[in-house]
Amino acid sequence: MSGSELEAIVERCRNGDEEAWAALVDGTADDIYRLAVSFTRRRSEAEDLTQEVYLRLWQNLHRWEAGTSFRAWAFRVARNLFIDAYRRAVHERKATWVDPEFLEGLPGSDDPHALAVRRQRLELARAALARLPEELSRLLLLRDFADWSYEELAEELGLPLGTVKSRLNRARRELASVLSLQLVPKAVTVAGEVPS
Numbered sequence: 012m013s014g015s016e017l018e019a020i021v022e023r024c025r026n027g028d029e030e031a032w033a034a035l036v037d038g039t040a041d042d043i044y045r046l047a048v049s050f051t052r053r054r055s056e057a058e059d060l061t062q063e064v065y066l067r068l069w070q071n072l073h074r075w076e077a078g079t080s081f082r083a084w085a086f087r088v089a090r091n092l093f094i095d096a097y098r099r100a101v102h103e104r105k106a107t108w109v110d111p112e113f114l115e116g117l118p119g120s121d122d123p124h125a126l127a128v129r130r131q132r133l134e135l136a137r138a139a140l141a142r143l144p145e146e147l148s149r150l151l152l153l154r155d156f157a158d159w160s161y162e163e164l165a166e167e168l169g170l171p172l173g174t175v176k177s178r179l180n181r182a183r184r185e186l187a188s189v190l191s192l193q194l195v196p197k198a199v200t201v202a203g204e205v206p207s
Contacts (some may be wrong), residue, residue, distance in 0.1 A: 012038040014080055021081050025072055036065060039082065043089050050093040050167075052158070060096055064089045097167075139189040147182035154179055 012020075017038055023031035043064050047057035067088055075084050140148045153159040153167075161179075165172045 014082065017081050018077065021072065021075060022077065032069070039085060040065075042082070043085065046086065046089055047093060049163070050097060056096075060089075060093060063096075064092055067092055135190060139186055142189050143182060143185055147178065147185060150175070150179050151182045151186060 017035070020031045020035050020038065024035055040061065044057060044061045047060040047064070048054065051057045051060060064085075068085055071088065075081060140151065143151070150164065150168075153164060154161070159167075161172055161175055164170075164179075165175045168175065170178075
């Protein structure tokens with residue numbers, strides 16, 4: 012659908028034409044959905060976000076300026092919504108990613124000792140991530156836990172690809188350093204003895 016056809020449909024939507032709204036959604040849904048998938052990488056989340064985008068577009072249709080590209084405006088609305096959703100998700104993941112439900116979903120044995128060890132390791136990793144600067148822990152979570160590509164990280168953060176790679180390298184080194192400090196047994200001293 013051409014830009015001028017789309018803009019004519021938007022004008023009809025503004026005048027309350029419900030069939031025009033269906034045509035607008037049909038003409039743009041695939042692009043909005045693909046954009047949502049690129050942000051979330053999960054189909055169910057992308058579907059939910061796509062629905063939210065159309066709700067937001069409907070609520071703000073009066074703000075679109077005739078004569079400008081509706082598609083560009085709709086993508087801007089979608090992108091802003093996706094970024095907000097991403098920020099909420101990062102905050103929620105940071106707070107709850109070592110959730111008992113998460114642990115139950117991990118493959119493993121029914122051995123209570125193995126489960127306790129796994130829980131302890133996850134708690135150590137969570138604590139270590141919390142000690143890193145926000146930008147470094149976010150990079151690690153997105154790359155190593157959410158499986159984002161380097162290119163996706165660069166685009167999302169507005170950084171050159173080389174900067175993303177070097178910051179990830181730094182983040183991994185700092186995480187390893189924090190973890191090694193947590194794992195080194197502390198010397199126990201007995202009165203009058205010097206630890207070896």
